Amino acid sequence: MRVVVVGAGVYGAAVGAALVRRGATVTVVDAGAPGAGTSGATFSWVNSRNKQPLVYHQLNVAGMAAHQRLAAEFPLGDWYFAGGGIEWGGDEAALRAKVDALLALGYDAKWLTPAETLDLEPGIDPDRLPPGGTAYFPGEAWVEPRRLIAHLLSRSIDVVAGDAVAGLDMSGDVVRAVRLESGRVLVADAVVNCAGPEAAGVAAMAGLALPMRNLPCVLVYTSPVAVPLSRVVHAPDVHLRPEGGGRILLHSSEVDRGGQEAVDKLVRDAASLYPGIRAATVESVRTGERPIPGDGLPVLGRVADVRNYFFAVSHSGVTLCLHAGELVADEVVGEDREDALAPFRFERFEESR
Numbered sequence: 001m002r003v004v005v006v007g008a009g010v011y012g013a014a015v016g017a018a019l020v021r022r023g024a025t026v027t028v029v030d031a032g033a034p035g036a037g038t039s040g041a042t043f044s045w046v047n048s049r050n051k052q053p054l055v056y057h058q059l060n061v062a063g064m065a066a067h068q069r070l071a072a073e074f075p076l077g078d079w080y081f082a083g084g085g086i087e088w089g090g091d092e093a094a095l096r097a098k099v100d101a102l103l104a105l106g107y108d109a110k111w112l113t114p115a116e117t118l119d120l121e122p123g124i125d126p127d128r129l130p131p132g133g134t135a136y137f138p139g140e141a142w143v144e145p146r147r148l149i150a151h152l153l154s155r156s157i158d159v160v161a162g163d164a165v166a167g168l169d170m171s172g173d174v175v176r177a178v179r180l181e182s183g184r185v186l187v188a189d190a191v192v193n194c195a196g197p198e199a200a201g202v203a204a205m206a207g208l209a210l211p212m213r214n215l216p217c218v219l220v221y222t223s224p225v226a227v228p229l230s231r232v233v234h235a236p237d238v239h240l241r242p243e244g245g246g247r248i249l250l251h252s253s254e255v256d257r258g259g260q261e262a263v264d265k266l267v268r269d270a271a272s273l274y275p276g277i278r279a280a281t282v283e284s285v286r287t288g289e290r291p292i293p294g295d296g297l298p299v300l301g302r303v304a305d306v307r308n309y310f311f312a313v314s315h316s317g318v319t320l321c322l323h324a325g326e327l328v329a330d331e332v333v334g335e336d337r338e339d340a341l342a343p344f345r346f347e348r349f350e351e352s353r
């Protein structure tokens with residue numbers, strides 16, 4: 001079975017690898033370089049802390065487990081960083097209620113005293129911690145997406161980079177071939193749309209109207225700095241995690257609105273939380289576009305109107321890609337995964353029109 005996967009972000013790489021394991025011959029096509037889309041500018045926190053409804057929470061929990069399995073399978077892998085996540089800020093009672101609600105769902109969560117928080121994150125200025133303590137979610141992690149993509153694509157996948165998919169040759173309700181901008185034509189028994197923020201354009205090539213409400217977001221990368229930050233931390237004005245090579249990745253909802261002032265404030269807030277960050281400079285500021293289907297939920301699996309066309313598009317794609325990639329690959333090779341994918345079908349948009 002020849003499958004063309006459109007897009008070499010985390011989704012395209014994960015779907016491609018899952019298809020190869022099922023015996024398919026896979027070509028992953030990307031307009032640019034693998035990992036240069038949203039997957040190259042993401043906070044990439046692997047979690048299910050604020051995911052609703054319940055089916056979406058459960059999908060993310062399964063995504064977390066899939067990452068843990070892959071990391072255990074490749075102990076020398078260099079993409080998965082366990083250590084959990086810490087959060088505080090806002091109304092303590094509301095945060096405690098969130099911890100309780102997640103615990104009731106079986107999600108690993110606990111309350112830490114300030115001293116316990118400092119044991120985990122000794123670089124924090126103790127005066128910045130709330131006396132009531134913080135919430136800790138031990139099962140969470142962060143991922144270096146480009147290393148994950150490199151690993152997944154290294155397994156018997158033909159990668160065509162720097163050549164955009166320009167159109168599909170259809171006969172009736174079946175895609176026969178994928179046409180690239182270069183003029184190259186790839187004969188296909190199935191096509192998977194993993195085009196992230198561009199998914200609507202690639203859906204339109206098959207006559208499918210996929211509503212997207214993508215959201216541009218800003219990330220600030222510091223220079224390498226010797227600060228003991230070991231996990232994902234959500235403090236009131238700043239979200240941060242380690243980034244490769246001793247760098248630190250900073251984000252806040254305010255910085256998404258753009259502007260140098262917001263970047264400067266974010267760095268000041270980060271340095272007041274972790275005083276060691278004062279020694280860092282801003283190495284780069286990148287904008288990533290969150291790929292968000294119209295109702296916020298993933299679009300995964302087969303499509304009723306085009307028999308051999310499949311979707312793997314969502315926000316939280318770093319968390320979801322490995323698990324969702326397996327489910328989508330099952331459907332591509334003919335297995336029905338309605339059990340898991342019913343809430344995430346493309347057709348829900350047509351029904352609501």
Ligand SMILES: Cc1cc2nc3c(=O)[nH]c(=O)nc-3n(C[C@H](O)[C@H](O)[C@H](O)COP(=O)(O)OP(=O)(O)OC[C@H]3O[C@@H](n4cnc5c(N)ncnc54)[C@H](O)[C@@H]3O)c2cc1C
Nearest residue numbers: 007009010011031037038039042045165196288316317319
């Ligand atoms: C600031 C920010 C923070 C985020 N934080 C998190 C987080 O903490 N946890 C989490 O799980 N998720 C997070 N996300 C979301 C997550 O990063 C995305 O869901 C995920 O990276 C999407 O991966 P993808 O493979 O679908 O898309 P992409 O990585 O964008 O890959 C799609 C690829 O398709 C290619 N393409 C597009 N059109 C064509 C075409 N016509 N022909 C060929 N190729 C094409 C593009 O070049 C691109 O490389 C965040 C996103 C952002 C922007």
